[in-house]
Amino acid sequence: MDVLVKLSQFLLSLSLLIVLHELGHFIPAKLFKTRVEKFYLFFDIKFSLFKKKIGETVYGIGWLPLGGYVKIAGMIDESMDTEQLQQEPQPWEFRSKPAWQRLIIMLGGVTVNFILAFVIYIGMTWFYGDKYIANDSLKDGIWVTSEVLEDVGLQSGDKIISIDGKHLERFDQAAMKIVMGKEIVVDRNGAKQKIKLPVDFINSASKRKSEKLIMPRMPFLVGKVSDDSPNKNVLKTKDFITSLNNLPISYFDQVDDVLKPLANKKIPATIKRDDKEIQITLQINAEGKIGVAPALVAKNDAEKLGLYKLSTDRYSFAESIPVGIDMGINKLKEYGQQLKLIGNPETGAYKEVGGFMAIFNIFPDFWSWEVFWQITALLSIMLGVMNLLPIPALDGGHVLFLLYEMISGRKPSDKFLEYAQTVGFVILIALLLFANGNDIFKAITGK
Structure with a gap:
């Protein structure tokens, strides 16, 4: 059941991001009277789960959830369909449009990604407020x-x-x-x-x-008492341990230093149970442990215990706009810094690049709209930045060639664009294999 909750959030977030990204290409293409032949969520290699032609466009859902695409007439894209390019350019084709229109079409997807992220951050700031621990x-x-x-x-x-x-x-x-x-x-x-x-x-x-x-430092709240614990008949879940061997214990991180020298001994302890203090005797095992796992104190309860101050800044809708935008800009900067670390071999950060399993594991095994929108906004920024990379086959590669054309006045040949698309596709496949290979390696080795 937990896996289904994670999977539902993963697919919903991915589908939303893909559809809106491709819509960012689709809308300006239609505005500039460019024919869009296909609009697909996921890839339809060999067959589709669903498809329906409306007007000149086939809308569908593929079976391979690795992305999505719009197929624009007269454009060399991931479909590598070059048959159309053997014909004379038609007025409804992408290649017949002015460079500035083609640039807007290509930038539409990433523009929507960034706008979506900022809209989510604005909405969350307004609806949930800005919560943090001071x-x-x-x-x-x-x-x-x-x-x-x-x-x-x-x-x-x-x-x-x-x-x-x-x-x-x-x-x-x-x-x-x-x-x-x-x-x-x-x-x-x-x-x-x-x-x-x-x-x-x-x-x-x-x-x-x-x-x-x-x-934040937490008191020793008993979580799970293991079956082989020598204290399984003494301690209960949600007991607060407040002293060990007559030494006061305020926080869990103080416990190891107290218990390690007392291996295999019995010691007096004080616990708080149902707001009552109880004196008990605990058996320490050979490893200097008492056989229990700590439980985390909920944020609101931690605040009541005086462990920290949980602050929430509330904003009107108008006030949430600059705050949400600032939040989005900070996330964008953070992601840029992460890419910089990945690009520096000395950091070893490239070893932590993950694929679809890594994205799947970001989502919690419980349903929370607040967490869902936080993750979706971050993924939208990541998708926008990645698509802007100047790699042929990505939006950034097309934009690079269009900027060259606009500056130099010379349009790259269709044959050059075809070769560049092939090279870019190989690079993308290599990156996908590397990222998802990292996922598989970590799953097998546990590293």
Whole structure:
């Protein structure tokens, strides 16, 4: 059932993005009286799941969910249908239109992608507000949940002051800024400490498979008690452990240091259950553990416990417009920085490039419209940026040739465009194989 929820969100988001992207090509093509022969969601290699001809256009749904396309008459595209080009140019064909019209048609898809992302961010800001955890409200600092961050010197209890010289106002942005960053300044017991991040930090972090790099510090709330736990008859889910061996325990990250020296011993402990304090005895196993997994405290409950301040900035519709646009611009900049890291072999970030399985795994196994729209907006930005890359067969490649034509006054020959399309198609296939190959490799090796 969880897989079906993830799959439903994945297909809905992908379908929405593809249809709107292709609509971005379709509308200006029709406005400039250019014939559109096909409009397809997904690819229809050999056969279609559905198709219907309306006017001069065949609308359909293919069986291969790797994208979609519009087939515009007189244009060399991914269909590689060059038969039409052997005929004299017709007034309704793409190649017969002025360069500026062809440029608008080619830029239509990515334009829609960026507009869609900004519209979603504006709508979410207006409907949900702008929610965040104020970094300054983490009175006892952070919980470092990643060994790779511990290896570079960050410690639980540190208070993050700045990342790359910029003051951190929102804790929610910390993980992304750290991954993209070079230096963290923290307050450790009242003294400032500088922590340098290695150039290949993003690769190191991904290898550890930490679910999160850092979190707000959390009290020890018992989640699951394992079947082989020596304390399965003593502890219950949702128990708060407040002391171990007569030492007060405020946060879960303090537990290991207390328990490791006490392996195979019995110790007194205090728990809070149903708002009552109870004294119990716990058995520590040979590994210095008590056999339970912690549970995360919900954000609203964490705020009530005074762990941090959960802030929500509310905006009218008019106010949400500049805020949403600014949010979209920041996401666009972040994605640009990620591409820069991927392009630098020293970072090892290229090893984390993922394909359709990686996108599928972004979606949660529960239905949340707020999360769905957040992911869809980000994917829309990614789709827009990727399509602008100057690779033949992508929109960016067509735009590059059109700009050359407009500047030089010379139009590349149909034969050249045909060869360029073939080269671009080979590059795209190679990129797809690399990205999805990474997915398969990680699935097999667990790395």
